[in-house]
Amino acid sequence: MGRRMFLFRHPLSYYLCRMKTKNTICRLYGIQHPIIQGGMAWCSGWKLASAVSNQGGLGLIGAGSMHPETLREHIQKCKNATNRPFGVNVPLMYPRVDEIMHIIRDEKVRIVFTSAGNPKLWTEWLHQHNILVAHVVSSSKFSIKCQEAGVDVVVAEGFEAGGHNGKEETSTFCLIPRVREVCSLPLIAAGGISSGSSYRAALALGAEGVQIGTRFALCMESSAHPEFKHYCRNLQEGMTQLMLKKLSPTRLALNDFAKRLAQAEDKGASAEELSDLLGKGRAKKGIFEGDLKEGALEIGQCAGSVRKEESVQDIFEDILSNKA
């Protein structure tokens, strides 16, 4: 029996059935593929976010590295560059988070990903303004807190992810099944996902979607410095490390600065000493300005798997192709 025949006989049940079988994340966000581009400081402005949304994924503008008015500009440019849904990632420890949230509301952005903070703080307010809330966690304990806070979607991010990271060091392989077990929210896996095979593996682990950071950070539409992209694409295994554990665990690519940090940590440096060594503006210096010696090069463990310069379109084609 052809589809047309079926449609003729049971139009409603047919559509209901389609709605039921379609991926939860796609349905919720109105996107085609459950592939989220992680909001990343100094990498994900309107160019990257709109390119991802135009490919049928969900692009996120990373508010963490923007002044509030810069964010407004990026949102407006993103609206001009795509008709598809996109969102904003807001690290909740950001000092001007209040202004950021009001801009998001005023600009009628409908999707927010929050991270690095308590999901109770903003979820209710965002819901009042008809905005969907996803929150990023690194443990199943915090996924339960997300559920209690009324969050719509949980993003569980493993140890292999770049930048800020959890204290438990739980890898994506161990984290996703544990979150799946205790939390009934739609689940997006993050950390170590960069290819078609890791995308399918994350879904096999129990996630409904994936958040990809590193591979998008290194592509053409990312606003990161070309030197940073080139350096990260050639990283050998072991060349990113989870550092600053006494301060706030952060995955960095090894360079002169990170090696000094590693030596200090090896000798038992305190949180204060690490904070002094880190200083201010290191991530901007490394990622945006391309200072490969003194910058903090936040990037994930799978960076070295990304070998060539590629566009967002190349990435989607590669991930969605059926090759292993």
Added chain:
Amino acid sequence: MGRRMFLFRHPLSYYLCRMKTKNTICRLYGIQHPIIQGGMAWCSGWKLASAVSNQGGLGLIGAGSMHPETLREHIQKCKNATNRPFGVNVPLMYPRVDEIMHIIRDEKVRIVFTSAGNPKLWTEWLHQHNILVAHVVSSSKFSIKCQEAGVDVVVAEGFEAGGHNGKEETSTFCLIPRVREVCSLPLIAAGGISSGSSYRAALALGAEGVQIGTRFALCMESSAHPEFKHYCRNLQEGMTQLMLKKLSPTRLALNDFAKRLAQAEDKGASAEELSDLLGKGRAKKGIFEGDLKEGALEIGQCAGSVRKEESVQDIFEDILSNKA
């Protein structure tokens, strides 16, 4: 057209086709499911290994914690307990590896997994005696060395695995695709695999089989102490840590001893100081004798996902069932 009809018309091509489609690891070892039980000190004697082989997986006797004559006894008992293939895991840094290897040959064991050493050392000798060699690595660089050494199968083990571990801290999610890319040997994924969903995820990442340690270490047929099993089954996330990094990175469950170790490492303890703190016989004390305070409790990150007392048969039924 039914199978019988097909068989009648093309008996040979039918069987060739079946051989081609059957999993490489299964074909090579003559087993039913590409599920290998990791060889683990103080856990995997003849009881565990034979139980796994009887379920259609591949059981491994862990020689690392045995005197050579004890190993001979375990091999003989294993032969009595199963007609199916089983193997022996040999850590190459073991002081009496020469005796161990001769016992394996004399007892006509056909499968050896080597680890913690150079795969060039024994592969040729083992092949001369008609023994298949798998070698455990933690980086793609070493998987290339396995290929050069003529090893038959490579086991790539990620950061989340229990006990001895790689310096690069590459997680299973990032490691498997990288090894797959550079190494054409049949590939077994290890580290963080304990369930049906993680089994399927490992295959999606590009592995042909999985090695499961932690879940088997905590089951009924494991020779580990009941107190150790009970403690590990209830571990929260973050309660295993990769420690002893300056000596030889090892994943341990946190207890009094491990906390002292963590404090010393936090203060910058040297390799010598760590070695003094570790002393001798800690793994036996913890795993085999059940000293939860002073033993070294080697176990993987997914320990806490194992919630109940279960047999090897329960584990196989659970992993091979189609539930998420």
